[in-house]
Every structure is written in C-alpha cells, then in structure tokens.
Amino acid sequence: MDNQLPKPFIITLAVLQAIALTLLYSSIENNIWPATNPVWLISLITFSMSFPLLVLMSVNKSNIKSALILILPFSLLLSLLGAYVGFQQEPQEYVSNGDLTSVFIFTVLIAGFKGLMYIQQFGSSVSISYSSLFKLSWRNFIIFAECWLFVLIFWGILNLGAALFDILDINFFSELLRNEWFWIPTLTLAFAFASVIFRKLLNVEDNIAFLLQTLIKFLLPVLSVISLSFLATLPFTGLSKLWETGSGSLLVMWLQVLTLFFVNTVYKDESSVRPYHLILHRLVFISVALLPVYSVISAYGIYQRIEQHGLTVDRCWGILIWFLLACFSFSYLVGIIAKRDNWLEPLSKINIVMGWVVLVSMLAVNSPLLNFQSLSAQSQIGRLDDGKVTIEEFDYYYFEHSLGRQGYLAMQLLKQKIKTSHPEQYTTIDRMYANDEFTSTQMGTVDDFIKQSTFWPSRDLIPQDLIEMAFSEYYSHGRNSLKESSFYFIGIDLNKDDELEFILINERNDYTSAYFWSLDSGVWVSRYINVENPEHVKLLKTIIDNDEIFIVEPEYSDLKIGDVYFEMSR
Structure with missing residues (x-):
C-alpha cells in the first residue's frame, strides 16, 4: 500500500515553493527587496528551501501531523539563523561576506541532514536506535543525491533545447527555456517528482547503500593498518616533520574522521554481530582505542598555531572539529575500557548523543553563540x-x-x-572600507578628485586642465572609487630647464603607480613611471608634507645609437 502523500498535495507544495523561489530570484536579478536586505533575503531563501524539502523527504500519510509539528519550527529556526547570517553582511556598502554565506549553506545542509533523521524517527513507531538512524541516514543521502542528479540532467536537457532553438532562430522557445519564470518552477517540480519516485524505490536505495558499505568494510582494515603504522613510527620520527607540512593537525583529524566514519558504517548492527574475523576485529579494536592519541597530537598543533598567531576563523573551525572528534574518540575509549571486546554495546548510545551534539554545533556556528x-x-x-x-x-x-x-x-x-x-x-x-558612492553612471566630480589629492609644492602651480585630464583618465580605466586611492600631484624641475615637470602618483593599499605628464601639441599625455617601494610605504602624504622630495641623479646615463634609444634602469 502506498503510504506517501497524495500527489495533489505534493504538486501544490512544489508549486508554492517554485513561486517563492522565482520571486526571490527575480528580486536578486532586479536588485529590489528582499534582495536589497540580506537579513530578509537569506532567511526567506532558507525557509523556501528547507521546509518543502524536509516535507518531501520525510512526510507520509501516517506521520503527517507529527512530522509537520517538528518540521515547521525547525525550518523557522534555520530561517532565523539565516537572518543572523544576513545581518553579518551589513553594512552592504562596506562588507563583503560571501565566505560566511557558503559556510551557512554547508552547515545547514548538515543540520538538515541530522534533523531529518530525528524527524523521521520521531514520526515512526520504531524506538530510536543507532541501527535505525544509520539506515535512515543512508537512505536520505542516496535519495537526495538521486533527486539532484535527476534535476541536473533535466536542467542540461533544457539548456540543450535552448541552444538548438537558437540555431534555428526560434527565439520564443529559447527565451522561454531560459526565463526564470519557466526553468525555476520546472526544476522545482522535477525535484518533487523525483522524490516521489525514489522514495518508492527503497529497495534500490538499500542495495546501493549495501554496495557502498561493502567497499568500506574492505577499506577499514587497510585504514587501521595505516593508522597503527603511523603511530608506531611516530616515536622515532617525532612531530617536527608533521608540523613542517603546515597542515599536520588537519591530516591527523582527517584520519580520525575516516576511521570513525568507517567504524560506524561497518559496525552498524547489534553488538553481537562481528563483521570480521577475530584478528581483524582486534586490529580495528586497537586502532579505535588509540584514536585519542590523535586528538592529543592535533590539540597540540592547534594550540601552537593559536599561541603564535591568535585565533582565526579556520582555527576556530579546527577547535570545533577537534572537540567533536575528541568526544567521539574518548567516548569510544571509555566504552572499550569498560566493555573490552563488547565495546560495541555502548556504541549506539554514544552515536545518538553525539548526533545531537553535531546538530546543535552546526546550528550554533550560525548564531551569536559561536560567531x-x-x-x-x-x-x-x-x-x-x-x-x-x-x-x-x-x-x-x-x-x-x-x-x-x-x-x-x-x-x-x-x-x-x-x-x-x-x-x-x-x-x-x-x-x-572605501564606499563606492560614485559609479560609472554617477561619477565623482573634479572637485571630489581635488579633495582626494595632495599638491606639491602648491595647488596653484598645478595646471587646472592637467587635473581635469588626469581625472578623466582615472575614470576611463574603470576605477570608480576615489576613496580607495590617495593622489599626489608633484610639480618639479627634473631636467634643470627652469620649467616644471608634472608627476601624478596614485597610492592604494595594494600598489602605488605613477605617471609623467607632459604637453604634446597642446594636449596632456601621460607616460608610465616604474615605481620601487621596498619599504611598502602606504602614506606618502606625511613625507610630502615634510618636503622630503629630492631629485636623484641616475647611476647610469641612457644610451643612444643613431635613432635607437636605450633607457638604462638604475
């Protein structure tokens, strides 16, 4: 008997999600609300994605009420965290925080993945156990991957169709296929349709999961041998070579992650079931018991980096991941000490508790608690x-x-x-934090340019038409923010002809450039000057105000052979 939701309900949900996503996408394209307010934009996108997706992946006729009671507040919580992440994009004219948005997407996917398992478990009549959570996690991952694969193929077909209609000059269909009011609803409905189909094929998902788990069962002893061999040689080689890599703690934690994942994949059943011969079982047993050693090693490495250079976002993530891995590792060690060969007995309880810890951690990193x-x-x-x-x-x-x-x-x-x-x-x-208040459609004025400039020896000695020409050339190169630069007009007699030559210096944080300006047939033209700044001076104004400007005779004179000119560098 089909226990899934009625197709009209699924179609209605998908249509409502498609309308919401299309409106949000259109607001981004046209730069109107809510796209102009990242607090609202990220929170609305989060809810529009999370709520329908969780419903499609978990709800059926028998658990619709209990599941929705859990899904709605969980989705609202994710949206609230999205609003906080959006607030970290303010003020928009000064702050670019795309990395935080990427982290939010990644952590919300993990939180949603963990939350989905518990929602499905609470909505069923089966008591919570690690084996049931394990089965749900693999099913959800495979179904989710299959749905997205179907959507990507569908999207590729739409783009192929648009390209073919372009060749035939049938613009109506090509434009229709590329219009967000067509492809977003179409892909949203395609995902909903795929979720209905794949949720009916649980045997297929279970077979795929079994195949992957069989491969991991073969890899776990190999990983255990590598882990034990590394620890055995470490007393003779020391930690110095590990730290010389610059990523020693990361490598060690990756070894922990893979070992924990493989162990939990292989030992998913009851504690009385041993998937290996006694020798291999003991080998895995020892490698798991020694996992806390890796926690100690990585803790030392992280501590050294923090002591030397302070906290950074990457190191904060290192601390959090270290904490989660250490909790797993030491909990398993306690179970091994208490139960010896029967160490798998407490494994289920440990994993269930740590599942909640991981879920809370992924939510907390997007909140003021762990900013x-x-x-x-x-x-x-x-x-x-x-x-x-x-x-x-x-x-x-x-x-x-x-x-x-x-x-x-x-x-x-x-x-x-x-x-x-x-x-x-x-x-x-x-x-x-220069405010790009002047754009190509609303440029700053010459007066703004003058305010941003320093003149030496005085403003009166710099021709006004030179200033206007330099201002025009500055914008012609597509540089729109005056505040990102400091400009210096220098009038000085470089060739001792009692006439001033003019140099314009553009000083920025990342580079300093200079141009020699001269009149050619009554028109100001510029020539690039090579700049050497070995001390990385970023504020010439103080030096210029102190009149520390000198003419330096070249070490070598230039060479001219007939009409061929060779300019010597110093």
Whole structure:
C-alpha cells in the first residue's frame, strides 16, 4: 500500500515553493527587496528551501501531523539563523561576506541532514536506535543525491533545447527555456517528482547503500593498518616533520574522521554481530582505542598555531572539529575500557548523543553563540593591545577579506584609536572600507578628485586642465572609487630647464603607480613611471608634507645609437 502523500498535495507544495523561489530570484536579478536586505533575503531563501524539502523527504500519510509539528519550527529556526547570517553582511556598502554565506549553506545542509533523521524517527513507531538512524541516514543521502542528479540532467536537457532553438532562430522557445519564470518552477517540480519516485524505490536505495558499505568494510582494515603504522613510527620520527607540512593537525583529524566514519558504517548492527574475523576485529579494536592519541597530537598543533598567531576563523573551525572528534574518540575509549571486546554495546548510545551534539554545533556556528568571525576579531585585536604584534605588522586585510561585519566594526574602532598616532595605518583602514558612492553612471566630480589629492609644492602651480585630464583618465580605466586611492600631484624641475615637470602618483593599499605628464601639441599625455617601494610605504602624504622630495641623479646615463634609444634602469 502506498503510504506517501497524495500527489495533489505534493504538486501544490512544489508549486508554492517554485513561486517563492522565482520571486526571490527575480528580486536578486532586479536588485529590489528582499534582495536589497540580506537579513530578509537569506532567511526567506532558507525557509523556501528547507521546509518543502524536509516535507518531501520525510512526510507520509501516517506521520503527517507529527512530522509537520517538528518540521515547521525547525525550518523557522534555520530561517532565523539565516537572518543572523544576513545581518553579518551589513553594512552592504562596506562588507563583503560571501565566505560566511557558503559556510551557512554547508552547515545547514548538515543540520538538515541530522534533523531529518530525528524527524523521521520521531514520526515512526520504531524506538530510536543507532541501527535505525544509520539506515535512515543512508537512505536520505542516496535519495537526495538521486533527486539532484535527476534535476541536473533535466536542467542540461533544457539548456540543450535552448541552444538548438537558437540555431534555428526560434527565439520564443529559447527565451522561454531560459526565463526564470519557466526553468525555476520546472526544476522545482522535477525535484518533487523525483522524490516521489525514489522514495518508492527503497529497495534500490538499500542495495546501493549495501554496495557502498561493502567497499568500506574492505577499506577499514587497510585504514587501521595505516593508522597503527603511523603511530608506531611516530616515536622515532617525532612531530617536527608533521608540523613542517603546515597542515599536520588537519591530516591527523582527517584520519580520525575516516576511521570513525568507517567504524560506524561497518559496525552498524547489534553488538553481537562481528563483521570480521577475530584478528581483524582486534586490529580495528586497537586502532579505535588509540584514536585519542590523535586528538592529543592535533590539540597540540592547534594550540601552537593559536599561541603564535591568535585565533582565526579556520582555527576556530579546527577547535570545533577537534572537540567533536575528541568526544567521539574518548567516548569510544571509555566504552572499550569498560566493555573490552563488547565495546560495541555502548556504541549506539554514544552515536545518538553525539548526533545531537553535531546538530546543535552546526546550528550554533550560525548564531551569536559561536560567531567565529567575532571571536577571531577579538583575538587579533587582543594580540595588538598586548603588544604581541606591532601596529605596522598587523594584518588589516584579514579583517576586510575574512571577518565581514565583525572585521569592519573592529577596524572602525581601531581607526579612531590610531587616527593621530599612526596616520599611515589609519589611511590603510580608511581605504579598505572605501564606499563606492560614485559609479560609472554617477561619477565623482573634479572637485571630489581635488579633495582626494595632495599638491606639491602648491595647488596653484598645478595646471587646472592637467587635473581635469588626469581625472578623466582615472575614470576611463574603470576605477570608480576615489576613496580607495590617495593622489599626489608633484610639480618639479627634473631636467634643470627652469620649467616644471608634472608627476601624478596614485597610492592604494595594494600598489602605488605613477605617471609623467607632459604637453604634446597642446594636449596632456601621460607616460608610465616604474615605481620601487621596498619599504611598502602606504602614506606618502606625511613625507610630502615634510618636503622630503629630492631629485636623484641616475647611476647610469641612457644610451643612444643613431635613432635607437636605450633607457638604462638604475
């Protein structure tokens, strides 16, 4: 008997999801609300994706009420976390935080995967056990992968059709196939249709899972031998070579992850069932018992990096992953000590509890409870305040590129603190968060350009038409933000003919460029000047204001052979 939801209900749900996703996509394309407000945008996208997907993957006629009671608040919780992640994109004119959005998508997928198992378990009459959760997890993963594979193939066919209609110059069909009001609803319905089909083929999913588990059963002893061999040689080689790789802790934790995953895949049944001969069973037994050693090694490596360089987002993730792996490893060790060969008895309870811990952790990292960007910003600023790093050595760009809103807020506070004491670092921060208020359709004015410029020896000696020409050329190269640069107009007699030559310097955080300007038939033309800045000076204004401008005679004169000119570099 078919226990799935009626097809009209599934179609209605898919249509409503398609309308919501199409409207959200259209708002992004046209840059209108909610796309202009990341708090609303990410939360609405999260709910529009999570709620229908969880319903399609878990609800049937017998559990519809109990499942919806769990799915709705869980989806709303995910949406609330999405709103918080969206808030970390503010203020949009200064903050680019795409990495956090990517992390949110990844962690929500894990949380949704774990949550789906518990929703399905609570909605059934079967008591919670690791074996039942294990079976559900493999089924859900395979069904989800099959549905997306079907959607990707379907999407490829649509694009193939659009390309063929382009060849035939039948624009109506090609434009229709590429229109979001067609392909988004079509793909959404395709996913719903695929979920209905694949949820009826549980035997197929179970056979695929059995095939994959059989392969893992063969790989686990191999992994155990590698793990034990590595530990056996470690006392003779030491840890120095491991740390020289720059990713020693990561490699060790990967070994733990694979071992734990393989062990839980192979030993999924009752504790009395042993899938290996006694010798292989003992080999796996020993490798699992020694997993805490890897936790100690990786903890030492992470501690060293934090002690040397403070917290970063990557290191915060390292701590969290280390904590989860250590909980698994030490819990298994306690079970082995207590039960010896019967160590599989507590395995089910440990995995169920740790499943909840993983679920809560994936939710917490998208909340104020575990905001890794905030923790990293506080750690790095604390190192600066404690004198562990100087103001000149401080990594300002990490705050801009990796810490989003938290980095922006921290830099604004630091900027005000060092405004008078460290003008070069103040300017560096100011340029980092330049507001692109002038675009190609609304350029800044010459007056704005002049305000952003320093003139030496004085403004009156720099021709106005030169300033206007330099301003025009600056925008012709597609550079739209004046605030990202400091401009310096230098008027100086370079060839001792009692006439001023003019140099324009464009100073940015990432580079400094300079151009020599001269009149050619009454028109200002520029020539690029090679710049050497070995000390990485990022604020010439202080030097220019002190009149520290000199003419340096070339070490070698240029060479001319007939009409061929050879310019010598210093």
